[in-house]
Amino acid sequence: MPIQRQEALPDVPVARRVRVFCxxxxxxxxxxxxxxxxxxxxxxxxxxxxxxxxRGGHERRDVDQEPIPGL
Structure with a gap:
């Protein structure tokens, strides 16, 4: 079975990135x-x-904890 090689992509011009403000x-x-x-x-x-x-990338999980003594 002959090895198939991928062709290189043509040079893509790099566009200037638009400045975005909050x-x-x-x-x-x-x-x-x-x-x-x-x-x-x-x-x-x-x-x-x-x-x-x-933005943590994970779900928030609240953990049940024992109350702090004296509070």
Whole structure:
């Protein structure tokens, strides 16, 4: 059976990345306006500090614990 080789992709011109800024609102009522670099932040247009959803990448699990003695 002959070995099939993949052809190289043609050179793709590198496009300039569009600058995206956070649209979140800070505690003082002003827009955040920080430049975003993370792909998820750029898609949501919210930085990790302004995004109301958690970004841990895992589900939150609350653990039942015994109460602290004396409290």
């Amino acid at each position: 649209r979140g609102i800070r505690a003082n009522g002003r827009r955040c306006g920080r430049e975003l670099f993370d792909d998820l932040s750029r898609a949501r247009r919210l930085g990790p500090e302004c995004d109301p959803e958690t």
